[in-house]
Amino acid sequence: DGDNLKIKVEAADNVGANLMYTAFVRQFGGNCCKSFSAAEDAQIGKLDNENYTVIPPSGTFRDLKGKLDFIFGKLGSRILQLLPIHPVPTVYGRMGRFGSPFAVLDYFAVDPALAEFDECATPLEQFGELVDSVHARKGRIFLDIPVNHTGWASRLQTENPEWFVRNPADNRIESPGAWGVVWADLCKLDY
Numbered sequence: 001d002g003d004n005l006k007i008k009v010e011a012a013d014n015v016g017a018n019l020m021y022t023a024f025v026r027q028f029g030g031n032c033c034k035s036f037s038a039a040e041d042a043q044i045g046k047l048d049n050e051n052y053t054v055i056p057p058s059g060t061f062r063d064l065k066g067k068l069d070f071i072f073g074k075l076g077s078r079i080l081q082l083l084p085i086h087p088v089p090t091v092y093g094r095m096g097r098f099g100s101p102f103a104v105l106d107y108f109a110v111d112p113a114l115a116e117f118d119e120c121a122t123p124l125e126q127f128g129e130l131v132d133s134v135h136a137r138k139g140r141i142f143l144d145i146p147v148n149h150t151g152w153a154s155r156l157q158t159e160n161p162e163w164f165v166r167n168p169a170d171n172r173i174e175s176p177g178a179w180g181v182v183w184a185d186l187c188k189l190d191y
Helices: 038-049 061-065 068-074 123-136 155-159
Strands: 020-023 079-082 140-143 149-151 186-188
Touching: 061 123, 068 079, 068 123, 123 140, 149 155
Parallel strands: 020 079, 079 140
Antiparallel strands: 149 186
């Protein structure tokens, strides 16, 4: 008896043997490990110098779906965690060739680069196919959703600029960071 007594009841699936596989959808597919020839690298460099951006084809939800038997069968995972799957900046404020998956532009959309062109299935429907395939294997799917910041020119930033932390001295929108690094492609939300 007393205030310090707590009884917690959880389903067995929630408390043990939950091996998690973390996947970055872009890395699944034919181009994930492709190396370019010296001539291709030179051509890409030339285009980069002319202010064009060469973004190689990305892995897709369906590419990852094709690996689920390995992830849930051979590896024995019970949870598939996806790094952010939302659209990211591809013009300004882009970090790296693809853009940071953590620079979310719209929390209610999936990045169309993560889907195949299919006149019968939208990118969101193809994401749904992946979710259904995970559940068919009795697995769970977790989404990494970075909720303390967005990417530059995000839907939230354009519709509600007052929701962002600003430097009082110059009204600049602040970027978060860690380990002595400022992530300049991100805009810090003001909670």
